Amino acid sequence: MAQLEPPTAQRGYQILSSRDLDAQTLEVAMGPHHPSTHGVFRMDVVLDGETVTKLKPVFGYLHRNHEKIAENTSWIGSMPYTDRLDYFCSLTSNWAYALSVEKLCGITVPERAEYLRVILAELTRLANHACLAGFFVNDLGAMGTPLLYALREREKILDLFEWISGARMMCNFMRFGGCRNDAPEGWLAATRKLVAHFPSFLDEYDRLLTGNEIILARTQGIGILSSALAIDSAMSGPCLRASGVNYDIRKVDAYGIYNRFNFRVPLGDHGDCYDRMMLRLLEMRESLSILEQALKEIPEGSVQNSAVKIRNFKPPKGECYGRIETPKGELGFFLISDGGTSPYRYRIRPPSFINLTVLEDMCLGQKLADAVTILGSIDIVLGEVDR
């Protein structure tokens, strides 16, 4: 056995004197236990004074082996797991998975179920964006007041979710070819009432916060993402549209019955934190208009395609990619079926994860406090990033 050599210059090591050390910069590991990394996320930040000179996102602390579990369980068995992807928006995750399987098997969905899905997805968008608007101002350092105003609105939506699905957050509501159950008596009326009252929250938020001097100074021109970089890095959702790219899958794919509704897609011109925040607020107003139309037009009928087998569900051999526009961006499921009772390959394209890849580009040269703001404006959920 060769003798171990001491670490000297000959072996490529250099013993540094304190003069050679870079004492100008400070490396801070922000997270995984940090109040504003939105979960167990870590940013390894190199600071020069207060300026960020390097930033490395580190994730995986919440990895749960979602994809492999789904490949070892029945097709419908992983539906509850999709709740845990983006636990703020379980219903849209459900829909993305159901939509992908329906595409794989060519299953049709009854009218009423389509409407119910749109209503639930847009309610989810309201809940998510309201929450984001609150958390974002919290990241800016407001003592939780805007957050709690936003959570108050979210609670009302969660009450509706609980009423229809039995769970506030882990709804597990969509099924292949429809929804698990019809809306209970009075649910649609309550939803109409919520939709009628929701604009008052948005007006209040606009009045109190969007013109606030400190918010303007803290968010405008901060974390600019160019449209070219946004496209190159496969960003999606409000972050992409804040950079001025007109790409909303509800319009592009018109999945479900979105082509029946009249709504606009707001676009930002600057791609900074303020645009990303404002786009969410504007999208909430559009969601409300979709909800109004859907609640007016929803037909009677069954909510489940009765031809779809529940037990021993086996899609034909083949592969497909299904995607929808979740509140955070493009959520896609790439599924390969070998004709068996479980997927051969089950792959998720999570919007939070892919939107996170440009974090360093947006943060370089900004202050430490801005890094927190920028992370908040991307809107990530670690359940989806780490899967």
Place this chain on the structure above:
Amino acid sequence: MMCTLAATFNPDRVLVGLAEWVTNALSAWPALSSLALILMSTVPLVAIFPGCFAVATWLERKGLGRFQNRIGPNRTGPFGLLQPAADGIKMLLKEDIVPAQADKFFHFWAPILAVVPAFLVLAVIPFGRQMVPAQLDIGVLYFFGVGSMSTLVVFVAGWASRNKYSMLGGMRAIAQVVSYEAALVLAAVPPIMAAGSMNTAHIVESQIVAEWVSGGNILVQNAGSLLGWHVFTPWGFCGFLLFFVASLAELNRSPFDLPEADSELVAGHLTEFSGFKYALFFLAEYVNLFAIAALAATLYLGGWSGPNFFWPAGLAESAPPAALVPGFVWLFAKMFAMLGVMIWIRATFPRLRVDQLMGFAWKFLLPLALANIVSAAFFIRLPWWAAWPISLGLSFGAYAALCVVNRQKGIGPREYRYA
């Protein structure tokens, strides 16, 4: 009726009379008498202010709760009033964690050193007529000199914890307080000019228009200003706001709470302190808050004097109703009113960024404070018909000019397009 009651019983004099009675009773033993005087002026402070701290934490939590659509603490006693006691017990029972790499000596001493200057500065606050614990002719200077020690302690705490968040918090604290201390001291200069003294008791007395003295005689002082308190003059209004804003930064309170910015630095310099050490820092913070609020009241809001400005001199033979309330009640009412505003601000505003914070101090507050001193000088020297327009013009002109100069370009509400 009011007059006779007041003539026989003056609530303002009760505590001073008690102190005089004790010292007279002990006059045969001079050493004992002076010891009694020292104890009588210090023990109540050390007893009352932790109590105020408890009330303040309850008020803050309850107030924040109401601002945020919550109820706030309500499990401990009626309206959650025993919450501070529960918090105190919890803090005492918590494990005292010292990081392995910490500088143990300073980690131990920092919380204690934080409390000491907070109480020391109370010595020059006039809590009522003849109720100044220490009559210092350099009272205001002493306040700032001793008070700035607490900043050093923040840095010691941050450095001793051997934690990067703590150190960043400590560095921010030094930068911030050095910047805002300048504006704070300059904002305190005009009342000193008006009173011609740094003695805090004299500054209060200079703001009393019509002073009622036992027996119904009305003594007119400081007839030069329309209303007694300095805050009702142009330079005083401007100066009070300056002082208040700068003191928010000095106290690390929102929106200037960068040293302990919880969304960036976890808890800044407090990150590595737990249990009673944390409680001591908290105590120091709130006693500092009360001390600065008391100084702001002393300088601009007439200190312990009641709102007797609607009692024109020579109008009435009776006492102004405000004089029936002891001076310390007025002072504490003013302090708690300021605390209320601070809680309101904390519940409302987001935080500034570190460069914006420094810019605000050096580019806005400091020039405005300097202009305000000039404005006050004109006001004090000129007859009232010339003083008011000149002072108004100088203070508010400077404010408007600085607003224009400091306006950030390209920042404002935006219009959005739809695809």
